[in-house]
Amino acid sequence: MISSKKKRMNAWTILLFILPALLVYVVYVVYPIITTFNYSLFDWSGLSADTTFVGLGNYVSLYMDRIFWLALQNNVLIVMASVLLQIPLGLIMALILSSSIKGRRFFNVMFFLPYLMSTVAIGLLWIYMFDPVNGPVNQILMWLGFSPVSWLADPAIAIYAVLFVIIWQFSPFYMILFRAAIVGIPDELYEAADIDGANSKNKFFYVTLPTLIPTIVTSSILAIVGSLKAFDIFYIMTGGGPGHATEILGTYMYKQGFINFSMGYASAIAFTMFVIAFVCVVIIQTLEYLRRKRGILS
Amino acid sequence: MSLDQTDVDFDQYLDVALDNATFEEEIYGVPLGVSLTLFFYNTGIFEELELDTPKDYDEFITVVETLRDNDYYPLALANQTGWTGAYYQEYLVNRLAGEGLYDDALQREGAGFDDENYVRANEKIQDLVDMDAFNPGFNGIPYDAGQGRQLMYSEQAAMMLITTSFLNNVRDEAPQYEDDLGVFPFPTIEGGEGDGSNLLGSGAPVWSVYEDTEHEELAIELIKELSNEETSIDYMDSTASMSAYEGLQSDDAFVQQFIDLLQDANYLGMPYDQTMPPSVAQVHLDAAQEVLGNTLTPEEAADLVEEAAQNSLD
Numbered sequence: 260m261i262s263s264k265k266k267r268m269n270a271w272t273i274l275l276f277i278l279p280a281l282l283v284y285v286v287y288v289v290y291p292i293i294t295t296f297n298y299s300l301f302d303w304s305g306l307s308a309d310t311t312f313v314g315l316g317n318y319v320s321l322y323m324d325r326i327f328w329l330a331l332q333n334n335v336l337i338v339m340a341s342v343l344l345q346i347p348l349g350l351i352m353a354l355i356l357s358s359s360i361k362g363r364r365f366f367n368v369m370f371f372l373p374y375l376m377s378t379v380a381i382g383l384l385w386i387y388m389f390d391p392v393n394g395p396v397n398q399i400l401m402w403l404g405f406s407p408v409s410w411l412a413d414p415a416i417a418i419y420a421v422l423f424v425i426i427w428q429f430s431p432f433y434m435i436l437f438r439a440a441i442v443g444i445p446d447e448l449y450e451a452a453d454i455d456g457a458n459s460k461n462k463f464f465y466v467t468l469p470t471l472i473p474t475i476v477t478s479s480i481l482a483i484v485g486s487l488k489a490f491d492i493f494y495i496m497t498g499g500g501p502g503h504a505t506e507i508l509g510t511y512m513y514k515q516g517f518i519n520f521s522m523g524y525a526s527a528i529a530f531t532m533f534v535i536a537f538v539c540v541v542i543i544q545t546l547e548y549l550r551r552k553r554g555i556l557s
Numbered sequence: 558m559s560l561d562q563t564d565v566d567f568d569q570y571l572d573v574a575l576d577n578a579t580f581e582e583e584i585y586g587v588p589l590g591v592s593l594t595l596f597f598y599n600t601g602i603f604e605e606l607e608l609d610t611p612k613d614y615d616e617f618i619t620v621v622e623t624l625r626d627n628d629y630y631p632l633a634l635a636n637q638t639g640w641t642g643a644y645y646q647e648y649l650v651n652r653l654a655g656e657g658l659y660d661d662a663l664q665r666e667g668a669g670f671d672d673e674n675y676v677r678a679n680e681k682i683q684d685l686v687d688m689d690a691f692n693p694g695f696n697g698i699p700y701d702a703g704q705g706r707q708l709m710y711s712e713q714a715a716m717m718l719i720t721t722s723f724l725n726n727v728r729d730e731a732p733q734y735e736d737d738l739g740v741f742p743f744p745t746i747e748g749g750e751g752d753g754s755n756l757l758g759s760g761a762p763v764w765s766v767y768e769d770t771e772h773e774e775l776a777i778e779l780i781k782e783l784s785n786e787e788t789s790i791d792y793m794d795s796t797a798s799m800s801a802y803e804g805l806q807s808d809d810a811f812v813q814q815f816i817d818l819l820q821d822a823n824y825l826g827m828p829y830d831q832t833m834p835p836s837v838a839q840v841h842l843d844a845a846q847e848v849l850g851n852t853l854t855p856e857e858a859a860d861l862v863e864e865a866a867q868n869s870l871d
Contacts, residue, residue: 383702390704391694392630392713411637411697414852498637501696502847519836 292533298526305522317527327528330506333418337489337507340422341429341482346475348426349433354467356434357441374431382495385424386411411497414504421496421505428492429485433478440474441467476547480540487536508532558768559583564777569786573825574801577760586763587784588801589792591825593758593815594644597723598716599709600739602629610741614652614681617744621690624715632685633714634695634849635705639842640830642695642849644718644757645685647829648743649678652751656824663833665870670841671856671863679848679855686849696850703730710734718743720758724811725797740811742818755824759831760801833866840865 299318302311321327352370356363373381388396389410397407410420448466457465490509493499499510508528516525565587567575578586598610606627611617624631636642650658654674661668685691692714698704706723708714710731717723727734745753764780766773782788789800793807799815807813819825830838844861847853853861 386697386699386702387704389697391697392692392708393704393711407693409694409697412694412850413697414850417697497697498699500637500639500843500846501850502843502852514839518839521836 292530295526295533296530298523299530301523302521303523304520305516305525306520310523313523317524318531320524321527321531326503326506326511327508329503330508330511333505333507334487334489336418337422337425337486338483340426341486342479345426345430346433346478346482348430349478350437350471352430352434353437353441354463356438370434371431373428374435376428378428378491379495381424381428382492385420386496389420412501414501417497417501418505421493424496425489425492429482433482436474436478437471440471444470472550473547476543480543483539483543484536487532487539558766558770558773559585560587560766560777565781569803570784570801571803571819573756573819573822574760576825577827578763578765586765587780588760588763589784589789590762590796591758591760591799591801591819592721593756593799593819593825594648594718594720594743594828595756595815595818596716596718596741596743597709598739598741599712599714599737601737602712602715603739610739611744614744614746618688620716621685621688625689629712630692630708630714631690631716632692633705633708633717634691635698635700635702636695636846636849637697637699638701639846640828641700641705641719642682643829643842643845645682646675646678646845646848647757647826648718649681649746650674651755651757651826652743652746652753653677653749655750655752656755656826659826659829662866663870665866669863670866671859675859675862676855679858682845682848683851683855686851691849696846706730712737721798721815728797738811740814752823754822755826756818756822757826757828758819759827760825834869837862837865837869 300312300314302313302316303309352366356367356370360366376384388394391397391407391409391412394410396410401407408416411417444467448470449462452462452466488509489507490513493505493507493510494513497505499506499514508531512525512528512532515521515528561584565584567584570588571591574588574591575584578584578588596610602608602624603610606623608620608623609616611620621631634642647659654672658668658672658674662670662672692705692708695705705717706726709717710727724738727738742753742756745751764783766776766780770776784802786802786805789802789805792798793800793805793809793812797809797812799807799812799819805816807816829841833841841862844853844858848855848858
């Protein structure tokens with residue numbers, strides 16, 4: 260048995276070891292979240308020293324703000340696209356790379372390339388690809404006999420054009436996660452499945468997929484949180500326009516904070532984004548906890 | 558801080574440039590440069606189709622139709638950020654109602670941004686869109702990425718309403734295009750109250766002095782130095798743009814043409830998004846973009862800007 264004195268010594272040692280990380284975490288994560296909430300209670304331009312306490316006034320305006328709800332809707336669309344398209348695509352690419360097809364190395368480089376480029380470069384690249392007059396995408400469409408599409412200028416289409424680019428850019432990231440997880444699956448499981456007479460479809464659904472559940476959970480958390488705080492690619496490709504057709508919480512927060520100089524209102528948007536992301540993560544973690552407890556699929 | 562004649566000899570500078578540094582009768586800065594917003598056009602295409610530069614809006618529409626019928630994009634527009642398209646509305650309002658309307662609407666004196674002339678300007682813009690005057694998909698093209706200018710360089714488009722900084726872009730990006738480059742001011746509108754010599758543009762840079770400075774005299778000395786005749790000549794020569802200094806000439810034929818236009822102008826209007834409060838400016842740009850995109854009616858757009866102005870200015 261460990262004496263209580265020794266236990267206390269241990270606690271101090273542990274604290275000492277996590278202190279550097281804890282310090283960075285508190286200063287750069289916890290403290291800004293608290294101050295953001297604090298700013299969101301004020302009517303403040305972000306420039307002058309004048310602040311007026313308005314309580315939850317900013318949140319009330321937010322609730323009645325048509326553009327906020329539009330932006331939230333677009334964010335939900337990104338979440339859906341990320342979870343339902345990006346992650347499965349990442350998984351498919353990882354499976355292709357884990358199989359024994361020819362040209363695996365070539366695919367490896369091809370698949371991973373988009374993720375290596377900076378977002379600004381990707382944004383500009385696709386602005387040129389989607390150019391309504393001289394862009395390759397429309398050139399190909401016209402060559403195939405279709406009429407050209409104003410990809411980034413049509414309010415009904417622009418959001419999907421950007422979503423396509425996001426999926427193209429980030430699928431390789433999930434591919435890497437899945438590849439690492441697939442490499443970690445013990446061969447014995449597949450051998451046992453062979454003995455039981457499983458075909459490759461059975462092996463995928465009863466061995467590969469269940470073992471990948473924890474990775475899928477992690478990927479989903481990353482995808483959801485990443486989608487909620489999306490900003491850069493939208494800022495570059497559409498700036499939230501035309502009108503507000505591709506406005507997302509990130510671009511709307513930026514516009515309120517740094518163009519309209521309503522820093523209090525922008526802080527309210529930022530804190531709302533935090534709360535939504537936090538709730539999503541808690542829900543996913545709870546489901547995962549329950550799943551483990553009941554031992555389903557593991 | 559506001560400056561007076563004993564600090565700076567304001568007679569040296571063009572009145573229209575000083576107007577942009579003036580607030581409630583007081584002058585707050587010394588101007589160095591001036592840029593204008595004008596129509597740049599391809600002289601080669603105009604010659605080929607035997608077109609003259611349009612003096613009034615009806616002629617302008619005829620030119621647009623002729624160009625369109627000959628498979629050119631009459632007007633190049635890259636409007637992702639909104640300010641390039643907003644120039645059309647700002648010029649049309651100026652030609653329809655004169656320079657007073659914008660100032661009155663901004664000062665909330667007897668007129669608003671929902672004035673009928675704003676609605677009429679928006680209608681004229683949508684007429685242009687309906688007659689395919691612009692390149693397709695313009696609301697998705699950022700001006701800075703250069704695709705709008707490419708349409709001009711590749712002779713797919715014939716005209717572009719843009720600031721005089723375009724001249725520098727041409728010299729950097731497509732020097733051979735300069736031989737085909739011409740410039741004309743925004744046409745007048747028959748029956749409109751606006752003075753045809755009025756120009757949109759901006760006076761920048763303008764130097765100002767901090768109100769609470771401890772070294773007022775030195776600071777004023779410095780800003781005078783930064784805008785004196787010698788600096789102004791250097792500025793003109795090295796940037797191929799105009800200076801706010803009165804009576805300077807340029808060897809550069811284009812710059813000289815800009816100077817002549819400015820000399821004849823009775824009014825130089827700043828872009829709205831630089832003089833409106835930021836939150837109204839953004840609504841103005843968004844609304845102008847949606848008018849061009851046909852997602853707002855002329856009245857809806859005007860009402861939106863007026864509503865933002867009421868919220869922020871009244």
